[in-house]
Amino acid sequence: MGHTKHNPIVRALFNDDDIVLSAVKDLRANGYNVSEVYSPFPIHGLDEAMGLKRTRLSTAAFFYGLTGLFFAAWMTYYTMILDWPQNIGGKPNATWFLNMPAFIPVVFELTVFFAAHLMCWSYFAVNGLYPGAKAQNPDPRTTDDHFLMEVELEGEEDDLNAKLQELGALEISKIEA
Amino acid sequence: MHYESPVRNPLILGDKSYSDITNDIAKPVESKAPRSWWIAFSIAFVMFLWGVGCILYTIGTGIGVWGLNKTVDWAWDITNFVWWVGIGHAGTLISAVLLLFRQKWRMAINRSAEAMTIFSVIQAGLFPLIHMGRIWMAYWVMPIPNQYGSLWVNFNSPLLWDVFAISTYLTVSTVFWYVGLIPDFAMIRDRAINPVQKHIYKILSFGWGGQAKHWQRFEEVSLVLAGLATPLVLSVHTIVSFDFATSVIPGWHTTIFPPYFVAGAIFSGFAMVQTLLLIVRKIFKMEDYINIEHIEMMNIVIMVTGSIVGVAYITELVIAWYSGVEYEQYAFLNRATGPYWWAYWSMMTCNVFSPQFMWSKKLRTNLVFTFVISIVVNIGMWFERFVIIVTSIHRDYLPSSWSMFSPTFVDIGIYIGTIGFFFVLFLLYARTFPVIAQAELKTILKSSGENFKKHHNEHGAH
Numbered sequence: 001m002g003h004t005k006h007n008p009i010v011r012a013l014f015n016d017d018d019i020v021l022s023a024v025k026d027l028r029a030n031g032y033n034v035s036e037v038y039s040p041f042p043i044h045g046l047d048e049a050m051g052l053k054r055t056r057l058s059t060a061a062f063f064y065g066l067t068g069l070f071f072a073a074w075m076t077y078y079t080m081i082l083d084w085p086q087n088i089g090g091k092p093n094a095t096w097f098l099n100m101p102a103f104i105p106v107v108f109e110l111t112v113f114f115a116a117h118l119m120c121w122s123y124f125a126v127n128g129l130y131p132g133a134k135a136q137n138p139d140p141r142t143t144d145d146h147f148l149m150e151v152e153l154e155g156e157e158d159d160l161n162a163k164l165q166e167l168g169a170l171e172i173s174k175i176e177a
Numbered sequence: 178m179h180y181e182s183p184v185r186n187p188l189i190l191g192d193k194s195y196s197d198i199t200n201d202i203a204k205p206v207e208s209k210a211p212r213s214w215w216i217a218f219s220i221a222f223v224m225f226l227w228g229v230g231c232i233l234y235t236i237g238t239g240i241g242v243w244g245l246n247k248t249v250d251w252a253w254d255i256t257n258f259v260w261w262v263g264i265g266h267a268g269t270l271i272s273a274v275l276l277l278f279r280q281k282w283r284m285a286i287n288r289s290a291e292a293m294t295i296f297s298v299i300q301a302g303l304f305p306l307i308h309m310g311r312i313w314m315a316y317w318v319m320p321i322p323n324q325y326g327s328l329w330v331n332f333n334s335p336l337l338w339d340v341f342a343i344s345t346y347l348t349v350s351t352v353f354w355y356v357g358l359i360p361d362f363a364m365i366r367d368r369a370i371n372p373v374q375k376h377i378y379k380i381l382s383f384g385w386g387g388q389a390k391h392w393q394r395f396e397e398v399s400l401v402l403a404g405l406a407t408p409l410v411l412s413v414h415t416i417v418s419f420d421f422a423t424s425v426i427p428g429w430h431t432t433i434f435p436p437y438f439v440a441g442a443i444f445s446g447f448a449m450v451q452t453l454l455l456i457v458r459k460i461f462k463m464e465d466y467i468n469i470e471h472i473e474m475m476n477i478v479i480m481v482t483g484s485i486v487g488v489a490y491i492t493e494l495v496i497a498w499y500s501g502v503e504y505e506q507y508a509f510l511n512r513a514t515g516p517y518w519w520a521y522w523s524m525m526t527c528n529v530f531s532p533q534f535m536w537s538k539k540l541r542t543n544l545v546f547t548f549v550i551s552i553v554v555n556i557g558m559w560f561e562r563f564v565i566i567v568t569s570i571h572r573d574y575l576p577s578s579w580s581m582f583s584p585t586f587v588d589i590g591i592y593i594g595t596i597g598f599f600f601v602l603f604l605l606y607a608r609t610f611p612v613i614a615q616a617e618l619k620t621i622l623k624s625s626g627e628n629f630k631k632h633h634n635e636h637g638a639h
Contacts, residue, residue, distance in 0.1 A: 033622065041376075042392035042620060044620075052389060055390075055393055055397045057398055058397055058401045068373065075205060079329035083327060084328060088333045105335075105342065109345040109412065112349060113348070113349065120356060124383065130383055131380050131381070132380045132384075133385055134384055136384050140367035142367075143360070143363045144196055144364065144367065145195035
């Protein structure tokens, strides 16, 4: 992520989430950069251990919701107050604010609609997920019960291999970046 | 880190590993359908076709083919609509509200409960559409610029609020469901041998790879969607109840409707989840994942919401008396003792009395009893909507126009058709989708799996 120099990558396969988590912590403490972990389920604390930043999707969702709220307010104002005001059940409609209590359900629903859908679209976009996309995990076992770690190789390859072996890796392979 | 109090019962039974979970959940998708599935599917499909015929007849001829008359101008269609929307509430409640409350038992049932939600909201949506009479003008409910002025939809009307509420609910539940399904589709994709199957699941899984950053976003998105879906689910049935509560009909014009409808929706939805899951766990041998602990939890929810509904019924009676309005008083007296007394007392028996058996631990952990009660509750909730709708309008202010409602074969056919359609969708889902959220379930294996708990209790904390 954002690295200019391209180190070769060493891949190590594990079969337990606790072992992966402690391995990540150990490697990072020893100055290695764990660039990726593919896992079949979310591992709690892994993002922190890898030094990942918090996702900003929830902040985005807040602003998407706000967009929905203002859109709904504008739409009800334009259609019911400005363009063609009508007397409906004697409800006051001289201003949008007077008529607003009747609009709350629609404003609420559109707020949720915008927040939820736009957040999901953003989620698909930032993850590169779309129908028919090529599987992003290099090893198909990582959606079952295996965990694949990618470590940037710095220093001696044998040292890293020995370290990974010691941490419980089942298979180790190297790919050139 | 994976510690959980020994007081809590295990949620995953047997000596399971991560791989066992994968195999067990992929099995129904990868194996041939059992005979019982084909039988159930055929029956549902015939019911569905009968419903399609009745709907086409209605559209071709007009809604005069229903049993409606001048006095009872809303009957089975709206009853069925509210019934289906209500059933549709349990899925989101389980996946969203229980996620916010960190209830781990939701993980084995949320996928199917949410599938049920989506399928039942589809059935619900059919009724207002065909009740329009001229279904080809259905787009008129959307605020689309037009050549009449522009003449806009009426945002003051609860019926229009319903359009927005139901469509938001349907689409948001669908994306919530789908976001959770993606990692599980990827699991099936990665183990598929048949190339056609592999290709289909490749398309469905959107290329999911399970990177650390993606899981972090996945969890954030799930949490925010749960936060959005919680008020949404409460708003949907609230707005459905506004269809009645904002009118001036005695028996409908009550402020208790929103909470009362929401409680009833959860009640009927959990009953339907119970009915479906008792069958699914049996046919697909998921007893280790959907075990007696889950059944008992859902029965407790049914008992509590059933009691809330009971309190609401009694409150309505008391308030009708206390209001001093004779029309209001007559509406309720007529419900309980008038010509529709049998519908009222069916409702009372099914919804208020029958869930009280669940106070007994022995009964609420009995599978056969649970199954029977879950069906009784759904019958009761259908009667509840029928009682609210038909008994409030069949005797209006003018005794000369009093009448009764009798459904025609078309009314009955459309209702049966939606039940068939619902089961067609659910049965197809059960054969092609991972019916349990396996990725989520794997996260609790070490804390709530039977063998891990046992090991932990024997060897102590470390």
